[in-house]
Amino acid sequence: MEKLASKLRSIDFRPTGLVEKLSETLTEAILEGIFKEGDQLIEVDLQKQFGISRTPIRESFRVLEKKGLVEVVPRKGTFVKRIFPRDIEEHFPVRSVLEGLAAKQAYPNMNASTLEMMERALARMKVAAENGDAKNYWKQHILFHEIFIDSSGNRLLINLVKILRMQIMWYRLSYQYYQEDFKKSYRTHEEILGLFKNKNTDPAKLEAVVRNHIDEAVNKFMGYLDAQEKIEGPAEPVPFKRVRRMPIKKKFS
Numbered sequence: 001m002e003k004l005a006s007k008l009r010s011i012d013f014r015p016t017g018l019v020e021k022l023s024e025t026l027t028e029a030i031l032e033g034i035f036k037e038g039d040q041l042i043e044v045d046l047q048k049q050f051g052i053s054r055t056p057i058r059e060s061f062r063v064l065e066k067k068g069l070v071e072v073v074p075r076k077g078t079f080v081k082r083i084f085p086r087d088i089e090e091h092f093p094v095r096s097v098l099e100g101l102a103a104k105q106a107y108p109n110m111n112a113s114t115l116e117m118m119e120r121a122l123a124r125m126k127v128a129a130e131n132g133d134a135k136n137y138w139k140q141h142i143l144f145h146e147i148f149i150d151s152s153g154n155r156l157l158i159n160l161v162k163i164l165r166m167q168i169m170w171y172r173l174s175y176q177y178y179q180e181d182f183k184k185s186y187r188t189h190e191e192i193l194g195l196f197k198n199k200n201t202d203p204a205k206l207e208a209v210v211r212n213h214i215d216e217a218v219n220k221f222m223g224y225l226d227a228q229e230k231i232e233g234p235a236e237p238v239p240f241k242r243v244r245r246m247p248i249k250k251k252f253s
Contacts, residue, residue, distance in 0.1 A: 018052065022060040030069055030080055032135075037082040041070065085222060092218045095164045099149065100211035102161055103192070104203045106151035110196050118147050118193050125189060129182035137182060144189055148196065181220070188213045 029035050046057050061078045064070045071081045121144040128137035142165075149161050192213070195206045 018056045019059045019063065022046075022050065022052070022056055023063045026060060026064060027067075027069060035080050037080050039080045041078045041080070043078075088218060088221050091164065092214060092221075095161070096211045096214040098157060098161045098164065099145065099214060100207040102149045102152040102154070102157055103196075103210040104207040105154055105157070106148045107196060107201065107203045107206055109151050109153055110148075114147060114151050115193075115197055118144055118196065121147065122186075122189055122193055125186055129186050132182070134182075137185075141185070141189070148192075 026035075026041065035041065041061065043054055043057050046052075047054060061070060061072060065072055065078075068081060070078050072078050121140045124140040125137055125144065128134075128140060145165075149158055152158060188209075192206070192209055195201045195209060
């Protein structure tokens with residue numbers, strides 16, 4: 001027992017609930033445009049808003065930095081990471097190939113239970129589209145893709161795709177994309193599900209449809225960046241915009 005106690009004392013254990021809640025809250029704030037590209041996340045403002053110490057705030061910043069949501073600039077602060085055209089040009093072709101391969105490998109593994117989960121996600125996407133609810137459409141879209149990615153059974157492929165899908169570029173731009181074009185996106189996912197359900201589908205065709213779905217988004221996202229540049233001006237390599245607004249609903253007890 002004494003040896004065990006000695007080992008336990010060397011373990012750095014800290015409750016993570018508060019950090020997770022704050023990370024989720026800040027992620028939503030970035031996705032919904034409360035914090036925009038280049039905006040600084042100011043520790044003292046977050047302390048006042050949520051009534052918490054600096055420690056969970058700094059830990060949350062590290063979580064967001066790992067996901068590619070923010071950039072920590074030494075002696076300057078933490079800023080919402082900007083997205084550049086090169087990021088899109090490098091990111092999406094890789095994701096397109098990997099998710100297409102995941103769909104191809106998932107096809108022979110599909111069963112009634114998995115297809116039912118995809119059908120439910122698609123049905124919720126339709127309701128969200130009809131209601132103009134970008135946030136819920138986006139969430140169900142993520143679930144739809146994750147179901148067939150996980151069904152590929154290829155652990156390396158699953159991990160690689162999930163790393164790409166965690167990055168802020170995909171999250172923020174896809175959120176913007178689905179606000180603008182629900183119907184086209186829904187029809188594409190309806191086609192993908194139909195191919196999964198058809199026992200005579202050529203897996204190569206399914207792979208091509210998934211790849212094309214992602215490739216088509218590139219021009220849309222590049223257009224979004226061009227529009228943002230016209231509004232905000234050319235992106236600077238280091239952000240300096242200090243923002244003190246904090247219109248985030250308090251989520252902590």
